[in-house]
Amino acid sequence: APGGPGRIRAKELPFAEYFSPSVAPTVVPLDTTSAAMAGSITSMFAFCSQEAQPRFDSTPPYGGSSRAPRCRRWAAILMLSLFIVGTSFISDDFAAFVLRTVGSLLPSATGLDQAGSQHIVAAVADSAICTGVALLVLSRFCRHRRRDTHRGASKFLALGTTRLQRPAASTPKGGCRGACCPELHHGGAALEGNRQRCRLDRALRTGDCHRALQLLRELEAAGSCAEPSVYLGLLHTLVKRGEVHAAERLLNRMDAQGIRPTVKAYNTLLDMLARGDDPAACEAWFEKIVAQGLQPTVMSYDMVIYAHSRHGNAVKAEEWFKRIIEAGLQPGTMSFNCRIHARSVCGDAAGAEARLKEMQRVGLEPTVNTYTAMIDACAKSGDLIRAEEWLAVMTDAGVQGNVVTYSVVLDACAKAGNLQRAEHWLAEMSRRGVQPNVHSYTSVIKACAPSALLVAEKWLESAEDAGQANDNVVYSTLINLCCQAGDIDRAMATLQRVKVRNLVPDVVAFALLAKHFGRSGRWTEVEELAGEMARLGVRPNEYFVYAQLVAYATARPRQASRAEACFREAVFRWKIQVNDYIVSGLTRALGRSHAAEVLAEVCPGVRGGSPARSRKGSSGSISSGGSGGSGPRSRTE
Secondary structure, eight states: OOOSTTOOOGGGSOGGGGGSTTTOSSOOOOOHHHHHHHHHHHHHHHHHTSSSOOGGGGSTTSOSGGGHHHHHHHHHHHHHHHHHHHTTTSOHHHHHHHHHHHHHHHHHHHSOOHHHHHHHHHHHTSHHHHHHHHHHHHHHHOSSSHHHHHHHHHHHHHHHHHHHTOOGGGOOTTOOSSTTOGGGGGTOHHHHHHHHHHHHHHHHHHTOHHHHHHHHHHHHHTTOOOOHHHHHHHHHHHHHHTOHHHHHHHHHHHHHTTOOOOHHHHHHHHHHHHHTTOHHHHHHHHHHHHHTTOOOOHHHHHHHHHHHHHTTOHHHHHHHHHHHHHTTOOOOHHHHHHHHHHHHHHTOHHHHHHHHHHHHHTTOOOOHHHHHHHHHHHHHTTOHHHHHHHHHHHHHTTOOOOHHHHHHHHHHHHHHTOHHHHHHHHHHHHHTTOOOOHHHHHHHHHTSOTTOHHHHHHHHHHHHHTTOOOSHHHHHHHHHHHHHHTOHHHHHHHHHHHHHTTOOOOHHHHHHHHHHHHHTTOHHHHHHHHHHHHHHTOOOOHHHHHHHHHHHHHSSSOOHHHHHHHHHHHHHTSOOOOOHHHHHHHHHHHOHHHHHHHHHHHOTTOBTTBOSSOSTTOSOOTTTSOOOSSSOOOSOO
16 A cells, blocks of 8 residues: 555555445455456556655656656556556456446546546547557656657557547447447446457467357357457468368458458468469469459569469469469569479479569569579579579679578489588588588488498488488488498487487388398388387388388298288278388288288278378378379488
8 A cells, every 4th residue: 555645545545435335336256366357457556546746746747746647647557558458357246346446436536527537448448548558658767769659649649530430330340339329337248349359369379279269259249249360360360270170160250241352462462372282272372362352462472473483384384474464563583583493393493594684674683582593493403503503603792692592502412412512502501601400411311322331420420410310301311321331330329319309219210121021021120110119209201111011021930920910000000002112011010912802891992902091192101191193202212
């Protein structure tokens, strides 16, 4: 309780009268904590309403006693703002009780009549005015950045005032949150809607999308209307989390609520669809922008081009680039970068170079992303010399390369098996102030020949010393190199190094070791690897199952019963998709007739030694267990 000369002690106030029936017509049962909070709030307002002048009224920055009524008014409004914020997540009974009590004290605290007090209560209940008042009072005490704080307060106050001045005809369904809603003074449904909005804002700030969607549905079911910024904020949160279907449903919900999404909102969804490798959906949502009568921007077209470029579909990328010209828009740097990227995915260095020169002819300066895509096109075509030449061109143009740029060059060195150039560019990165990452060190290890295991192990130690050995891929690369050289002991030692670094080995490392053991029929070692995977919680993929079946098939004597049990467990427990290689491994282990019987029982769709689906995309990938490619090759290979 405040004390000292010229002050009123809150404990000396007649506290009981604030809970009298005249103040609180509806007496509600409150627990000890709620009663203590209610008493503290009402005591502070009672203190502001006294005739005695508080000591801080006569000190700067308020000037003197002539400012005392105004100071008490500011203090009352500020505390009421804090009350609204603080009780946003408390029960309705408590909020309504304290709001009625405080409202009865506002006239004496501010010098306003009852109608003016109700207006203040309704205004402060608006979140924008609540924030603005708090910032405005805070700016009085801020020595630094006072102007910015005051500007921010003015912005929020203007927003809240605009809401309060809405005419009745434009009042959203469920009522507005301003003075036209007297139920705010009585803790009615509008205050509950405001609390729901506060919870919704907090869920958005914490990234809890599911909670935010639930609160949004509750607001809509109650007939309240959330601000368009809430929908946009939730949309951005869903985009960051990669929940594309939820984002699509949210845009449809905005349409149903009569909130017209902007082009920016659609572009946000297009960006997520493009990064999610769904060009068909990207095109469909672009056409919806046009159907809504909105004008797509260059960014809208760029997202569709980017979606096709990630798949290496250069033809589609060029078609959408022409649509930019036909729409009367000016293509930007990103438009050309996406076209060059489409060529780089295909390994078309000549096509990428032609589009880079076209970009320069129209007056656009290539960026680091432009040169990186160009170098990547050379690297994918296996032209290391050309990739290095373009890196020199970028440096001469005054463009500073980043870690991705140099990693692309290192990839080219790894594909060419040129360890000397890989070491040169890794040293050049550090000399130019670019910090190598785990991918950079992995590329140098991949450039090592199987006969250079000691050099590869030295670079792994360098990665660990630099703190860049925090990914399993660098260890899997060395394990693959050891298996190629036939040094299984060094490979197993590398697997143990992964555990020493407090990392969990991934399925790639286990599959590489299983492949080596399987070729020589060492099925016991493969089963030990499978047991260790189970203990570590690592799920096997198609490649590991294939290697295990091969181990049973090449063992002497052949382990047919174990192979059948392994196949059944893979299908029923791990839901492994049966492909050509698993079928061939099972056939080698069981024999053609017995394998056909097991396949007919377990996988009726697989007949004649081939899966029911097409051969394309049926192979097992060592890195993901998915489809694609011509066989079960590792990502390190």
